[in-house]
């Protein structure tokens with residue numbers, strides 16, 4: 118479902134060129150559960166943003182569900198992002214001036230769902246991440262781990278077929294992390310394809326394949342031999 | 345150096361009262377290295393913000409260096425925050441429109457240092473966290489872990505006697521986390537008092553005492569028996 122060939126991303130900053138991705142070849146099948154690890158600054162978020170159609174590569178090709186993404190127009194990209202892809206950002210990116218519930222409703226508003234159904238689906242998503250009693254809070258009235266879970270609920274509320282999660286448990290204690298990973302395992306059992314960037318081996322262990330990045334290239338790519 | 349008695353913090357949200365801290369008694373001596381752990385939402389950031397004079401308690405008392413903090417006026421509080429306390433925020437709180445270097449210089453500008461000395465001290469702080477080659481980047485041109493390290497550099501640049509760090513390694517791979525913790529161990533060896541909130545046992549293991557919170561109260565408070 119995901120295929121990249123020699124994917125590169127470079128940033129020009131004045132006289133400096135930062136080569137965040139230096140040629141990534143990656144192939145992910147439907148219903149895989151892939152963990153991505155690597156040092157700080159190795160290009161993980163950059164790669165995830167390209168996969169999630171949030172950014173465009175400097176060069177190289179990317180096919181999503183068989184379609185070459187650089188050939189799609191903005192409307193098609195927006196529709197794919199809204200319907201097929203759920204994204205949990207490393208910095209959450211919640212709207213600060215509205216409630217957790219409304220933040221989670223946003224993808225459903227975009228998808229055109231009627232209000233009653235939106236409400237119920239958003240409430241269910243918040244309940245699944247343990248935040249049933251925090252729905253009316255604004256982001257600045259939530260703890261770091263609570264904000265991170267709102268970001269997860271928002272990514273899942275539209276029941277996307279592809280979930281991209283950038284360090285979704287960085288602000289969670291181990292018990293809450295396990296709850297969130299159980300949600301992801303449940304989704305994976307029901308057919309979801311999941312790419313998860315993490316710094317923690319315990320979290321990576323939930324996946325069935327581990328890709329490591331270093332300096333903008335893939336260093337290792339292994340299926341786990343232990344169930 | 346830190347003494348709290350029955351510290352409470354409550355938030356009023358419409359009809360709801362959130363009791364974030366429900367009576368915390370804590371005593372921290374000079375040069376201690378204390379880790380604080382606990383479930384998401386248990387009150388760790390709330391407690392750290394009170395200790396760092398960034399917020400005021402609903403009730404209870406807090407003495408810092410022998411002075412009752414609620415008796416201090418705003419100027420004295422601001423001076424304490426700038427000179428004595430370094431704070432690493434869970435959400436970094438960097439100024440988005442300026443460089444990493446300038447972000448780290450801010451406490452030194454406030455302290456009235458001349459430009460040349462400010463520059464050198466800020467560069468040294470960024471170098472200590474491995475970001476010598478990222479000084480001219482703005483926060484949105486940095487990875488999650490790089491932003492987290494800029495926040496650490498800014499907290500240390502004024503050489504405060506008390507460092508409060510709210511999950512300073514949540515976005516770092518293990519090798520980079522070890523580098524950052526080595527910086528903290530070095531500071532501790534030179535007399536620094538450190539309170540560090542973390543969700544990771546490996547990081548808490550660097551401290552010599554562990555306090556755990558649950559539902560706004562201290563659940564356990566133990567010195568580590570293993571060196």
Ligand SMILES: Nc1ncnc2c1ncn2[C@@H]1O[C@H](COP(=O)(O)OP(=O)(O)OP(=O)(O)O)[C@@H](O)[C@H]1O
Pocket residue numbers: 128129130135136137155156157158159160161162163164207478481484485486487488489490515516517
């Ligand atoms: N807009 C930008 N301009 C310049 N450089 C950038 C920009 N965005 C990211 N970078 C650089 O590209 C590199 C890769 O960034 P990326 O965010 O992908 O790293 P990462 O692997 O996600 O790191 P972390 O684990 O710290 O989150 C970093 O060194 C960063 O400084």
Ligand SMILES: Nc1ncnc2c1ncn2[C@@H]1O[C@H](COP(=O)(O)OP(=O)(O)OP(=O)(O)O)[C@@H](O)[C@H]1O
Pocket residue numbers: 251254257258259260261262263288289290355356357362363364382383384385386387388389390391434
């Ligand atoms: N301004 C606020 N208004 C209402 N409730 C708040 C506010 N700020 C925090 N809270 C609530 O207080 C509780 C404690 O928050 P705090 O940020 O201290 O938790 P924490 O232990 O740091 O959690 P985490 O590990 O997730 O960062 C949370 O349940 C949160 O929802």
Ligand SMILES: [Mg+2]
Pocket residue numbers: 161162163207283487488489
């Ligand atoms: Mg990242």
Ligand SMILES: [Mg+2]
Pocket residue numbers: 260261262388389390434510
């Ligand atoms: Mg917190």
